Amino acid sequence: MTTKTTNAGAGVRELGKRFGEVRALGGVTLDFPAGQVTALMGENGAGKSTLLKILTGDHQPTEGSVLLDGAEVELHSPARARAVGIRIIPQEPEIIPHVSVAENVYAGALPRKAGRRLDRAELRRRIEADLDRLGFSRVLDPDLLGSELTPAQRQLVEILRALTGEAKVIAFDEPTSSLSEQEVEALFGLIRRLRDAGVAVIYVSHRMKEIFQLADRIAVLRDGTLAGVLDAAQASEGELVRLMVGRDLSAMFVRQNVATDQVVLDVQHLSTDDVTDISLTVRAGEVVGLAGLIGAGRSELALALAGDLPVRSGTVHLDGQELRSGHPGAVIRAGLGLAPEERKAQALFLQRTIRDNTSLVVLERLRRWRFVRRTAERELAQQYADRLRVRAPSIEHEVRKLSGGNQQKVVLARWLARKPKVLILDEPTRGIDVGAKAEIYQIIADLAKEGVALLVISSELPEVLGLADRVVVMQNGRITGELDRAEATEERILALAMADDLASGPDLAAAASDEGRTA
Amino acid sequence: MTTTTVSESTPTGSVPPAKRGGVVGLLASIGGQNLSLAGGLVFLLVLFGSLNGNYLSWDNIQVIAEAVTISGLLAVVQTVVIICGGLDISVGSQAGLASVVSAMAFTSTGSNALLGMAAAIGVGVVIGGLNGLIIVYGRVNATIATLAGLAAYKGVAQLISNGSAQGYVLNDSIFIFLSRGKIAGLPVMVWLLIVVALAVHVMLKYTDIGRNIYAIGGNDTAARLAGININKYLIAVYGLLGVVAAVAGILLTARTGSGQPVSGSEGLELQSITAAALGGCALRGGKGGIGGTLLAVALLGALENGLTVQGINSFWQNVAQGALLVVAVVIQQRRSGERAVGLPA
Structure with missing residues (x-):
């Protein structure tokens, strides 16, 4: 063709x-x-x-x-x-909210009479002709305002x-x-x-x-x-799903299951404006992958857990303590950290140094009276910059001059320095090169070994499969399924992520893997 | 994979930042912006000094220093507000209202200077806090909220004073000390500016409060997600501005001898914002410092005094100040190197 x-x-x-x-x-x-x-x-x-x-x-x-x-x-x-x-x-x-449909449609090329006056009659004629031609004259009133x-x-x-x-x-x-x-x-x-x-x-x-x-x-x-x-x-649907997945990055993942039985993060029936009835748990040393397509509500769930979006109903327990506060500060003190999706817009202070960006959430440990102990701060920032192998001339380097991978490492350094019990990583490897990705996977594995409970949101299925001990899949603000490491495949995750839209539902996953076997 | 990771540059640990010695190190620590300001200041001093022999005399230098005290105090706190991502154009009106209140409270308490000052500072706290509350909880853009304050606080000052100067304070030793006293050869007013500037500098530079202020102005979303209580900080910062504006108002009373609702405080908002912008504050927040602002205050003072000494029409000073503000911001925008599309932020 x-x-x-x-x-x-x-x-x-x-x-x-x-x-x-x-x-x-x-x-x-x-x-x-x-x-x-x-x-x-x-x-x-x-x-x-x-x-x-x-x-x-x-x-x-x-x-x-x-x-x-x-x-x-x-x-x-x-x-x-x-x-x-x-x-x-x-x-x-x-x-454009405050002008009519007609003006919205022809914005930038409005018909005009001599002296640049708007030709309302011509505008009217044109919009009606176009609406007629396309068969929308009944559904769209040209006089409505954009905001209506x-x-x-x-x-x-x-x-x-x-x-x-x-x-x-x-x-x-x-x-x-x-x-x-x-x-x-x-x-x-x-x-x-x-x-x-x-x-x-x-x-x-x-x-x-x-x-x-x-x-x-x-x-x-x-x-x-x-x-x-x-x-x-x-x-066929199965054929399409198989074309969409199927990469092998497994060599990049060095994971062994170090999950303990101790539940650290326990979310029960949580509902917000964006997500409905979310229940999930993460245990110490466990990496739970949160998969789904864009718009499934995963980042909104993360922000709600971090205290930045209001919770309508449901409970969150952290280490057995109920987390009630809607303030990120209180959530951080309780031991939960979030490395958000948009690191430049939501996490980093681009004009400030690596040192500044690293120490921000641990200042209360670094201060004497209200004075920041500079030497202790430098040592701390240096320690985590070294541990995460941040590549920069020095920790006094401005963060905006770093590559995406190194910026992400600075965000991680901030949370590592805080030593949270639960760390939520939202798209931790988006837009960074393969080498830095592998390093971040290693950091995640190390954190799990130290007993941190990790919730990793990722839209890259091989990443989810490689990292997670357990995969929770969301669509349209709800959890559509949960898969153990052993049973998780890209086909199954994708089938759950599109569960509402697939004619055959989750059965597809089985069908797809069957076809894969026979092929 | 391993080759790509090492190619970029060395990890942070392996190359300790070299200590640059002597003059170069000193210049680097001052920074380019401040250097050009200092250059401009020296240029003005040399220019006006060569035109008029008295310009560089110790007496005239003291006149300049005294003249910039009030606008300097306001510029210092304006710097804090701007670093925090805000702006306050009601500073002049706040100072005017505080000036009237200090004189009227002084008179009505039977010439108790301390009570007069306390009343003025109380008013400053309330007004500053109110600005903060309106901005934070009313979700009003800082420029609009304080533009409203500019008109409203001036109106209040005019109302309670009936539009005229109030009281006479220069029969009181404390007010006389404030206006004419000297400590170690420097006027008391200048000392006040030095103390406030130093305190604010230490706060911004060496405490976690300062770090959080820079963080809020640099990226408010990230600051919020890092657990900083943005609302509390904004209200406190506007409150701090109110207090210092009240101090400026008290100095205004001391200098002129009576409470001034409008004269002497009008135009202080422009001066303080111009000084902050010239001094290197990014008007979108997150960047700036007291050193640069003070240099800019000195530069503006030297310019104003020089023009006066040369007998140039004082209306030109407004033109010069407006032009400097625009030039400072244009230079900032050029330097920030962002894409020049859409509306300026």
């Missing part, structure tokens, strides 16, 4: 993108033919967003090229990508925006995550019409059901490369 390369539509050739030392995309050759819906699937971090961002001109590829109608195009800016006819409907629509729109209507505004001017390629990034079933049907109707009108549609989603309903072809990305392209009519 990739033989007819010069057809209408878009395509990428040997496309690659590096962020510093991290390769997000490499050697991807793929076509998005006009008049077809090409679904794009893959785990978190497989490279879907990077590919989309290159197509929309947000990122520049470090290698390879983008084709449009058979000819190479240079997409040096989002405006350029738009001008040549490539549009994306973002997952979170960007709506439902999620589906917001999505429609983005779609209308994308369709102004001549659109050749339209990418939908998880468009249905906030839509009701009827709205999804309406959206699919529109997508089919676009397809029939000769637009090349790219559809990114985790939802198998939708993809089988809608797509003509399914492309699967894995670790930034193309794992395969399937004809949707012939593909």
